[in-house]
Amino acid sequence: xxxxxxxxxxxxxxxxxxxxxxxxxxxxxxxxxxxxxxxxxxxxxxxxxxxxxxxxxxxxxxxxxxxxxxxxxxxxxxxxxxxxxxxxxxxxxxxxxxxxxxxxxxxxxxxxxxxxxxxxxxxxxxxxxxxxxxxxxxxxxxxxxxxxxxxxxxxxxxxxxxxxxxxxxxxxxxxxxxxxxxxxxxxxxxxxxxxxxxxxxxxxxxxxxxxxxxxxxxxxxxx
Amino acid sequence: xxxxxxxxxxxxxxxxxxxxxxxxxxxxxxxxxxxxxxxxxxxxxxxxxxxxxxxxxxxxxxxxxxxxxxxxxxxxxxxxxxxxxxxxxxxxxxxxxxxxxxxxxxxxxxxxxxxxxxxxxxxxxxxxxxxxxx
Numbered sequence: 001x002x003x004x005x006x007x008x009x010x011x012x013x014x015x016x017x018x019x020x021x022x023x024x025x026x027x028x029x030x031x032x033x034x035x036x037x038x039x040x041x042x043x044x045x046x047x048x049x050x051x052x053x054x055x056x057x058x059x060x061x062x063x064x065x066x067x068x069x070x071x072x073x074x075x076x077x078x079x080x081x082x083x084x085x086x087x088x089x090x091x092x093x094x095x096x097x098x099x100x101x102x103x104x105x106x107x108x109x110x111x112x113x114x115x116x117x118x119x120x121x122x123x124x125x126x127x128x129x130x131x132x133x134x135x136x137x138x139x140x141x142x143x144x145x146x147x148x149x150x151x152x153x154x155x156x157x158x159x160x161x162x163x164x165x166x167x168x169x170x171x172x173x174x175x176x177x178x179x180x181x182x183x184x185x186x187x188x189x190x191x192x193x194x195x196x197x198x199x200x201x202x203x204x205x206x207x208x209x210x211x212x213x214x215x216x217x218x219x220x221x222x223x
Numbered sequence: 224x225x226x227x228x229x230x231x232x233x234x235x236x237x238x239x240x241x242x243x244x245x246x247x248x249x250x251x252x253x254x255x256x257x258x259x260x261x262x263x264x265x266x267x268x269x270x271x272x273x274x275x276x277x278x279x280x281x282x283x284x285x286x287x288x289x290x291x292x293x294x295x296x297x298x299x300x301x302x303x304x305x306x307x308x309x310x311x312x313x314x315x316x317x318x319x320x321x322x323x324x325x326x327x328x329x330x331x332x333x334x335x336x337x338x339x340x341x342x343x344x345x346x347x348x349x350x351x352x353x354x355x356x357x
Contacts, residue, residue, distance in 0.1 A: 029306075029307030029308050029309060029334070030254065030300075030308060030309055030310060030311045030332050030333065030334050031311075032297050032299070032311035032312075032313065032332065034290055034295050034296070034297040034313040034315075035290030035291070035293065035295050037293065037295060037315070037317070066258040070261075072258050072261065072328075074256065074257075074258050076256075082252065082253065084253040084254065085253075085254060086254055087254070088254060088256040088332065090256070090258050090330045092258065092261065092315070092328050092330070094261070094317070094326050094328075096319075097320075097321050101317055101326070103295070103315045103317075103328065105313040105315075105330040107254060107256050107311060107332035108254075109252065109254040109334055112252075
């Protein structure tokens with residue numbers, strides 16, 4: 001093997017290793033529910049709106065009318081693990097010459113949301129016009145990140161043991177910024193630390209989560 | 224020997240850095256939903272709404288289904304290799320007898336990332352595709 005080919009193979013090896021290491025999570029998908037419609041022979045648009053609001057509020061965090069008096073309502077779930085709503089329902093009312101017609105459309109982000117769009121729409125619709133209601137699982141709350149000298153992340157402020165004036169702030173996005181404003185990135189797999197900062201550096205996190213050490217770098221976390 | 228080892232290490236590190244940069248960090252996906260347009264179309268049969276709904280959803284999203292024979296349509300965006308789709312929309316058609324026409328509504332959702340357009344943009348496309356048909 002020529003030196004050039006050997007170097008190419010090493011680049012490829014690094015590429016594969018890092019792609020496996022990066023361990024990107026599988027994306028969620030959008031689940032939709034359409035098909036529930038209800039025709040009320042009596043009542044006004046205001047009646048429909050009041051019931052739409054109540055029905056959405058029974059299962060979702062809060063409902064809003066798309067524009068005042070429109071009779072079109074949207075409700076969102078509480079924030080899921082990613083900090084954003086994972087389920088939504090739309091209840092749309094339309095006044096008829098006698099009574100009103102109302103439609104129900106739901107969306108859920110699976111697998112982040114613990115129930116399907118169908119389950120949500122059935123409950124909202126049954127709350128509206130009557131029917132069996134099945135309890136929906138609670139939305140998982142965002143998991144708070146460990147703080148202090150956690151061994152699962154490098155969050156916090158680190159000081160260079162060799163130069164106490166040099167500090168690094170490492171954040172939840174994997175970014176780091178030194179005390180001079182120079183930025184880089186950090187990664188952690190097991191106790192192996194990767195710092196991308198004036199090049200790439202492979203270092204080791206101590207078992208108490210307080211020290212990073214390796215060639216050229218010895219850092220201590222404030223915790 | 225030491226120089227060769229260091230060279231190999233440096234080359235492998237370049238590959239590592241390149242791949243980390245390519246892979247990036249998975250951003251949190253967010254569900255975006257919008258209540259789109261509502262319109263009453265006069266002097267057109269319900270079948271016209273159904274035809275337009277099917278066509279609009281098909282052109283904007285790909286897969287289209289009617290829930291029974293109800294005039295309620297759903298569209299699903301492109302499905303990836305893992306079976307996931309990141310955009311969906313509903314078009315409801317309902318007959319309005321007193322104007323010999325129908326009521327049509329659009330409701331949309333996207334998940335970004337990986338979807339590149341918002342639910343609002345999707346619903347706008349659907350309404351335009353629906354309204355632009357003869």
